[in-house]
Amino acid sequence: MDEIAEAAGPNVKIIEDACQAHGASYKGEKCGAFGDVGCFxxxxxxxxTVGGDGGMITTNDERLANELRKLRDCGRVSRYEHDVFGFTSRLNTANAAFGRVQLRHLDEWNERRRSIARRYAGNLKDVDSIVLPPMGMKDIEPVFHLFAIRCDDRDALARHLGENGIDTAVHYPIPIHMQAAYRNAYEYKGGEFPISEQLSKQMLSLPMFPEMTNEQVDRVCQAINEHYA
Ligand SMILES: Cc1ncc(COP(=O)(O)O)c(C=O)c1O
Structure with a gap:
């Protein structure tokens, strides 16, 4: 973030995508609070979550906050007046109520995610064939929305885990530029973003949710160890 802020300088606005970072922090400050705008x-x-779809924008800029409130409500400035084109992006009040309750649990859930991540990292540290996500970097407190590992035989490992009743996911098997919408719009053929393309074949997200027990984490690790043994 320091480098991004420096590159942006005083005139370029920073919009943070904090959509996987609720509660994460950098140098003691929460994600979503660095840029001009944060998105969750x-x-x-x-x-x-909010018991359904929803999202939140954070900003300290009062003028921007008012503009955004207007945009989410069809550009409405008063009950019957609209002065810009906007969206129908109001958060349903019942969903907001879910969110208020979930927010009270967020720190505790994130702490459990970090504990699960540490257990994974400890159990898997000697498996040479996989690369673990960065752990405990200075100034960074992650919240492990995912626990994604990297390996050369991703599909075979996923299959082995599946056969042992362990579900996994891939974030994501198709890089954005290879989605039909972008291929068609920009005539991408593949090869334009080789690192993204390589990672799309290597990344595997292991089970990660706060209710996961230590025994479940150990079972996943045991199956991974078996696969490579
Ligand atoms: C990093 C990131 N940005 C943006 C989004 C989009 O969020 P939404 O589906 O709530 O619009 C997501 C959702 O998966 C995300 O993970």
């Missing part, structure tokens, strides 16, 4: 997703799989 409450999609149902996120670290906290």
């Amino acid at each position: 997703s409450f999609y149902p799989t996120k670290n906290m």
